[in-house]
Amino acid sequence: MRQVPILSGHVYSINDGATVEDAATDYEFVIRQLVKIRTIGVSESNDCPKFDLILLSMGSDGHVASLFPNHQALELKDDWVTYITDSPQPPPERITFTLPVINSASNIAILATGVDKANAVHSAVSDSSDGLDAAAPLPARMVQPTDGKLVWFLDKAAASSLEALSDDAYQQQHL
Numbered sequence: 001m002r003q004v005p006i007l008s009g010h011v012y013s014i015n016d017g018a019t020v021e022d023a024a025t026d027y028e029f030v031i032r033q034l035v036k037i038r039t040i041g042v043s044e045s046n047d048c049p050k051f052d053l054i055l056l057s058m059g060s061d062g063h064v065a066s067l068f069p070n071h072q073a074l075e076l077k078d079d080w081v082t083y084i085t086d087s088p089q090p091p092p093e094r095i096t097f098t099l100p101v102i103n104s105a106s107n108i109a110i111l112a113t114g115v116d117k118a119n120a121v122h123s124a125v126s127d128s129s130d131g132l133d134a135a136a137p138l139p140a141r142m143v144q145p146t147d148g149k150l151v152w153f154l155d156k157a158a159a160s161s162l163e164a165l166s167d168d169a170y171q172q173q174h175l
């Protein structure tokens with residue numbers, strides 16, 4: 001955040017001195033206060049905060065934020081912030097926004113680079129459900145803004161499993 005002109009008082013950091021459970025509770029409390037005074041807007045379809053932009057990167061397993069495939073955190077409907085203690089990737093303890101919050105944003109950008117992301121990109125954006133376990137979609141595929149825009153930013157390697165992607169189409173769609 002040092003690289004962008006933003007007041008330090010406008011940055012809300014995770015309390016890494018607390019337990020992960022308390023850190024999640026504290027973080028959700030802060031966000032609820034900001035929604036109450038409308039510093040953060042509220043979604044019209046639920047009571048979730050409506051962020052202007054949520055920027056995500058995606059892991060090669062299709063995780064976004066700290067929402068990992070087949071994890072029960074993906075099912076949460078009422079919590080805005082949750083914690084996990086069993087992340088398949090280090091560190092094991094993390095806090096994360098939940099899908100209802102992510103999907104309430106006005107704009108969501110997902111960044112994926114590198115060939116190790118190619119299969120997950122394909123599974124996340126492909127129209128066809130071939131080869132996908134519909135009961136356990138990738139977290140990245142579950143990013144579906146209810147009233148907002150989703151844009152993927154891919155390099156050529158991450159886009160390499162997408163079908164019929166000519167160099168021209170790639171230039172137009174992804175650069």
Ligand SMILES: O=C(O)[C@H](O)[C@@H](O)[C@H](O)[C@H](O)COP(=O)(O)O
Pocket residue numbers: 057058059060065066089090091111112113114
């Ligand atoms: O611990 C994590 O959850 C990861 O660090 C994750 O947040 C990361 O951003 C993605 O896995 C993509 O990482 P790259 O874009 O660096 O490959």
